[in-house]
Amino acid sequence: MNKPDAPRLLVATETALERWQREFKEGVVDEREMTNVSGIPIRPLYTGADRVASGGDERLGLPGQPDYTRGIYATMHRGRTWTQRQLVGLGTPADYNQRLLGLLERGATAVSLIPCNSVYRGYDMDSVEPELLGTCGVVVNNADHMERCLEGVDVGRVSCAMNDPSPFTLLAFMLVAAERRGIDWNKITGTSNQSDYLSHYVANHMFYRLSLPGARRVLMDHIAYCRQFVPRWNPMSVVGQHMQQAGATPAEAMAFTLSSAVQYAEDCIARGMDPDEFLPRFTFFFDISLSFFEEIAKFRAGRRIWARIARERLGAKDEKAWRFKFHAQTSGVDLTRQQPLNNIARVTAQAMAGIFGGLQSLHTDSYDEVFQVPSEAAARIAVATQNILREEAHLTDVIDPLGGSFYVESLTDQMEEKIAALMKTIDDAGGMYKAVEAGLVQRMIGASAMRFQRRVDSGEQVVVGVNKYRADDDAESRPPVERPDAAAMQRHLDDFRTAKAARSNAAVAEALDDLTRAAKSDDRNVFGAVVDGARAGLTNEEICTRLRRDLGFGQPLVIV
Amino acid sequence: MNDDDFRPRVLVTKIGLDGHDRGSRIVAAACRDAGMEVIYTPPWQSIPAVVKLALEEDVDVVGISSLATDHLIVPKLVAALRDAGLGNVRVVVGGIVPDNEEKLLLDAGVREVFHPGSTMDDITGRMREYAREARRAEASADAGGPA
Numbered sequence: 001m002n003k004p005d006a007p008r009l010l011v012a013t014e015t016a017l018e019r020w021q022r023e024f025k026e027g028v029v030d031e032r033e034m035t036n037v038s039g040i041p042i043r044p045l046y047t048g049a050d051r052v053a054s055g056g057d058e059r060l061g062l063p064g065q066p067d068y069t070r071g072i073y074a075t076m077h078r079g080r081t082w083t084q085r086q087l088v089g090l091g092t093p094a095d096y097n098q099r100l101l102g103l104l105e106r107g108a109t110a111v112s113l114i115p116c117n118s119v120y121r122g123y124d125m126d127s128v129e130p131e132l133l134g135t136c137g138v139v140v141n142n143a144d145h146m147e148r149c150l151e152g153v154d155v156g157r158v159s160c161a162m163n164d165p166s167p168f169t170l171l172a173f174m175l176v177a178a179e180r181r182g183i184d185w186n187k188i189t190g191t192s193n194q195s196d197y198l199s200h201y202v203a204n205h206m207f208y209r210l211s212l213p214g215a216r217r218v219l220m221d222h223i224a225y226c227r228q229f230v231p232r233w234n235p236m237s238v239v240g241q242h243m244q245q246a247g248a249t250p251a252e253a254m255a256f257t258l259s260s261a262v263q264y265a266e267d268c269i270a271r272g273m274d275p276d277e278f279l280p281r282f283t284f285f286f287d288i289s290l291s292f293f294e295e296i297a298k299f300r301a302g303r304r305i306w307a308r309i310a311r312e313r314l315g316a317k318d319e320k321a322w323r324f325k326f327h328a329q330t331s332g333v334d335l336t337r338q339q340p341l342n343n344i345a346r347v348t349a350q351a352m353a354g355i356f357g358g359l360q361s362l363h364t365d366s367y368d369e370v371f372q373v374p375s376e377a378a379a380r381i382a383v384a385t386q387n388i389l390r391e392e393a394h395l396t397d398v399i400d401p402l403g404g405s406f407y408v409e410s411l412t413d414q415m416e417e418k419i420a421a422l423m424k425t426i427d428d429a430g431g432m433y434k435a436v437e438a439g440l441v442q443r444m445i446g447a448s449a450m451r452f453q454r455r456v457d458s459g460e461q462v463v464v465g466v467n468k469y470r471a472d473d474d475a476e477s478r479p480p481v482e483r484p485d486a487a488a489m490q491r492h493l494d495d496f497r498t499a500k501a502a503r504s505n506a507a508v509a510e511a512l513d514d515l516t517r518a519a520k521s522d523d524r525n526v527f528g529a530v531v532d533g534a535r536a537g538l539t540n541e542e543i544c545t546r547l548r549r550d551l552g553f554g555q556p557l558v559i560v
Numbered sequence: 561m562n563d564d565d566f567r568p569r570v571l572v573t574k575i576g577l578d579g580h581d582r583g584s585r586i587v588a589a590a591c592r593d594a595g596m597e598v599i600y601t602p603p604w605q606s607i608p609a610v611v612k613l614a615l616e617e618d619v620d621v622v623g624i625s626s627l628a629t630d631h632l633i634v635p636k637l638v639a640a641l642r643d644a645g646l647g648n649v650r651v652v653v654g655g656i657v658p659d660n661e662e663k664l665l666l667d668a669g670v671r672e673v674f675h676p677g678s679t680m681d682d683i684t685g686r687m688r689e690y691a692r693e694a695r696r697a698e699a700s701a702d703a704g705g706p707a
Contacts, residue, residue, distance in 0.1 A: 117576075117577035117578055117628060117629075118577055120577070121577050121604070123577075128577065129576065129632075129633050129636070131632040131633050132576055132577055132629060132630065132632060132633065135628075135629035135632065136578075136628045136629055203580075203582075207579070245580075245582070246580075246581075246582050247582050333582075336676065336677060337656075337675050337676045337677060338677055370656065370676060371656055371657075371658050372656075372658055446585055449582050449585070449586055450586060450589060453586050453680060456679075457679045457680055457681065463677070465677075466676075466677040467677075467679075475659055478658065478659050480658065480659065480660040481658035481660060481661065483629075483632075555602075
């Protein structure tokens, strides 16, 4: 292009823009000023001027190149697509095993284990209301139960995600089960999905909690132990999902998650670990809401910020340590009980946002998740949705297909700014640990949840079938929910009682005392003692109760 | 008693194992903003703890928020309230409750189940109505009439 042409082109663009402004003003129907959920103003049109203002192509770079706006790998979804990891867990270990083997037969390459809420809360099945057993996850109380869950599953080959809060009893049970079957721990791959104890304090979900200092200690021990003995395991998953489900805006969820990751990384460094060694094993887990472009921008911005933090703030030199690897789940909050089949469309749009955002692993919700743990039929549709998007709609043929979009790039920049400002608030409060201890993050999220509710109640945020386009109640599309078979659960309970009684009291007492000795000594690894306890036949509740006594219990804060 | 004088006393809580408290926090705040006396607790309350609180705080309505199947033990709570002489206290449930189990709850004496999609105005309006109902039943029982 010769030089004199360039200015003329600019003038022409400006005129065209003026014409558009006039025509838009004349024709516009909806003149409201719009903002996205994170509070960023949204204009009706973005142009090249927005791209120039935000640094243009140079800032963007290419896939696989820092700061990874366009993706953490050169190949992205043209290489390995994403892992389809559906959450599974219901009933007894035998029920779970049957469901798991079915999934593996149909081609799943990664499994997950969701325990019963009683397990999350640190109780065994003989000390909770029987009505609640196995209704939301599988009842696993000891290594024998885990062995039954994973019967016929090649644990050395299939990646296993454990929904396993501190003190990581499920991983301990799995390691013992693998050991009994002669499987080398060096071969075991997967993720401790609930290692982010700070997120459990921010969002009161269903997790048992040690006191904050106790949880901090156990997490560091867990990471150190896994790095040494289960080297292919990802011990740290930093979770934004709980916070966004609890009401955080997309920008808040990303900011608080990155601030948590900084906290954990700095704790590891303080313990003498090398960021180039442990950061490549950090993964992230996010919610994908229906705010389509906002979610895409959230992921692109988060990726960029993390690369910079890993390099500049945490001092990692290896590019592998800068990569922001994440699993994402479509948001259940957006799903509706009314006209539930509409949820399939919602999940599709959410999944698309995650895919365009460059995810590494995806769980698509089943349309019936708004009233039950997914039925098998609904779960099949959720998996098919992923296959359709990838193989029929060709969403993955081009890497970062929205890269360079005037709107997406401008929004990515603005989300980045917003996220950075929120992270500054956390830094000013002394970091995420202190901010959570003081209830600061909980209050911010509570206020956002209230704001969102008001948007829905006022009709500003449309929810089809709920506050607009309402139809007669279509109860027939909500089939009756079946709970786990009570007789099978009773047998599971009876067997558990018998097995517990058959143990040597002296051996149990010794294993518990060893847990105490580990908890009281700075030289011992508490998670190592949990694994030893699991090997000696300790139950989930026994381990949790003892550590709660020795390391303190995490009471919830009351914030309305 | 006109509307300005009437201050419903409501307990908003969660029983059982799950702690997803976005719903209970929002409903508690909405009830407060609607002029009610709100007694709010963190999640994971036991049934005896809720009965004790309902008694001590002299509440008109107990609101149980449930996301992950904890509604299955609400019939036990209703029975425990009745056993403690709090049969006039109205119990409402909000959250994820399948249709077939909603019927079980209503049969057990739950006054209403609020599903996702209910507006805060819906919920606070009904809570106020049930509080008034509870207060009248209590007054009539005190006067020796039928509960």
